[in-house]
Amino acid sequence: MRLVADSPAVAHIEESWPEFARDPRHVRLGLASDGVSPYSIKSSTYSTWPVTLMNYNISPWLATKKGFIILALIIPGPKQTTNFDVFLQPLVEELSQLWQGVSDVFDGRTHRIGRDRWFTLRGIMMWTMHDYPGYGIVSGFQTKGYCACPTCAVDLPYSWSYQLRKVVYMEFSTFLPLDHPFRGVGEDRNLDPPPIARTMDWWENTWMDVQDGRRQQDESGLRRWSLLHQLPYWKHLQIHHLLDPMHIEANVINEDGSETMPSAPWVLRKEERKVLCQRISKIRFPTGFGSYLRKAFKTDKTTWPSDLKSHDFHILLQHALPTCLHGQATPQLREAVYDLF
Template identity: 40%
Template sequence: MDKSWMHADRRSRAFELGVEELIMFALESGCDVNKVCCPCMRCGHGKSWKARVVRDHLVEFGIDKTYTKWIWHGELSSNESSEPEGNSETVEMAGNDTVGGSDDHEFSVDSDEFLRFVEDGDKPLYPGCTRFTKLNGLVKTYNLKAKHGLSDACYSDMLILIGILLPEGNEVPSSFYEAKKSLCALGMNYEKIHACPNDCILYRDSNVDATSCPTCGLSRWKLGKNKVEKVGVPGKVLWYFPPIPRFRKMFQSTSTAKSLTWHADERLKDDKMRHPADSPTWKLVDDKWPAFSSEPRNLRLALSSDGFNPHSSLSSRYSCWPVILVTYNLPPWLCMKRKYMMLTLLISGPKQPVNDIDVYLQPLIDDLKILWDGVEGVYDGYRKKYFKLKAVLFWTINDFPAYGNLSGSIVKGYNACPVCLQHTKPHRLAHGQKMSYMRHRRFLPRYHPYRKQAAVFDNTEERDLAPIPLSGHEVLQRVEGMNWPFGKKHPHPPYKGAEDESRPCWKKKSVFFELEYWKFLPVRHNLDVMHIEKNVCDALIGTLLNIPGKTKDGVAARLDMVAMGIRAGLKPKIGGKKEKLPLAS
């Protein structure tokens, strides 16, 4: 194939025709017209766009002249040791795990099963085929299944049809089961763990053979018509994707293994906050456990979870909770990429797990304990040697309701602040029918002038000091003994040190305290940026600009201000049938 046009002037006709040739070659090789890898000098193979956008980029920025083998667009490398083009595709399943990487990826010899799979995947798709391999075809068909939601039976029929259309001796799997067995060799296997529909227990360990829940007595099996049990069909299922095999696969890739030590080898260390490695939590782990920090390949993780309805408004009786791990060892431009976000749990059912989410987190917590002690025999594909891998979970990242479910803290009502606890200053709004939290001037410096400006705020001077957040040890002392059975409503026991025992600050002891290092971490739970940026900014800007439908400055708000003695001049005026709001400054 003539590629001399890559060195021609971008304004020339030869370059224009060459770009068209590249685009057509990519589409003929099976690339999605809406997702073509861009080899321009700006994108550098790191982004995918529509075909017409890639064409414009190449003309505007030029093509990477070192890109002599079009491996990202369907061309097989001439080097027999390099991976087939199919390995650069992504199988979008099981938490966006990836199959393969780039042409410089090498894999270790510590997994005979994995090597057999790679060798088997290098076979031509059918005798005489030079463009596609068995793995390439399998990945492309599975992408179609995931993208369009094909059923298992439909996918099996499609494989059979493709096998009939291709020449005899082809390597197309004959069923979904065979295809899934091949993909499981890449570390994308999962466990289906039966759960009590009331979220009491998981049927594992001592309860693996139980047929009913020992807590609530509900049957393990689903009820059909006339309330007849369908033995063998579980009432609720947890999907668990073990992270340890996938961590092993990450280190088998040479480029990924190199990136996993970026924080130690290439990070700029100038006391500025650019990466989680500059955070106090990272430094505390390094100082408190020097044996852990002495190995830069040991992983620092974060956990994020939230619920959503995958059927949008079509069904209100379905909830799905993914639990995702993020690896902070990677550079900041990679650690939040979808490729490296690892789905570990998928909790689905007709209702949210809320406070009982700890039941479903138990398999993951068990693996995190193993990772803290260390996993032997992990092969580093970049340094060509084995090592003992350890990992620590830094914190969780959630919105505020999920924050309460994971931390065990009360996040609504009178003691809704996880920092202030019983020192929260709530006020029930009579007209707005909501809880208001005031006295924020406590967090200003002791002699700040705003503390004495009563009329500008709520007609009171602020003399109190800011509450001091509890350490992990103090939280653990207050929630000890709060381990009641899951899945049922139980009265909240008064926690130690409460000023008002009828208003608890905690609703459970979080399962994360089973991790021996959890109580030492200075920050254990975080609020995600999206809710803070969007929701709070929308409310502020909508109120300041008085945007209809967005402003919080309504009749109820004005009446509540008058009731509290704040800016009585803004009281609504009754004129005819409609109340008028005086314009605020």
């Protein structure tokens, strides 16, 4: 975890506009949006899109608090909007005006000599934040179906799966190192390089080709040219859109609840647990200080006892497990337990 002020994107802004970075009172903003149900009913199809602004001039632990978030827009439902720019236009006009400067702003916290308490306030929106479906709605890029990667555009191979009834992207091995086992072996080894990342200038030229009829819009990966490009600084930013990884992971897991996640490395199968309990129950210590383990672990038991004391756990970790795990579990787990012995 790092502060926003330490990110390369903020350093790029300060290098590109040094007069803006010279005054720390100039506002750095971030836009966040997502569809929510206002009635807290998961089965409801009503979708409302709040658009909020985060102020990064304040402390990081305050920027996301309720009292410091600016509610800029509320896009009503009941369905998800198809043209986000219609609702975003008033906000873009105000952000453009804020970049040019708002004069006669009073600074009530300035007490130092030499700094004018009346100054011209400027502000910049550094990026937008959303999940992957919201990425397509805000940016205008295609994020589902064909050409669904704004970074790779049309260079990312795709195909239609008749079994899944959807577009799939199977050439993921091109993003892996050349010595990765998923690259394949022998004649099936994939040595293709990853697609070249597209820049904003490339997308602008592509949209001009679509407008002039030299390219089909369905094959371009663009649904529309976002209104955010009317901001005078938007084209020159290093980062335009941020993805929320935790939000995306929650969307994938909660899709239909039928996903099967692999077990953790320290989880033993039922047969392995039974063998482990049998081995622990047959251990004989010279001085008898671990005699209770014979009673706690029965030969036909596959669950962990719930009445063990801290002394029993100490004996298990220091004496029993390093011996009883021989031939059980994964080599990484056994090595970790052996290092504790």
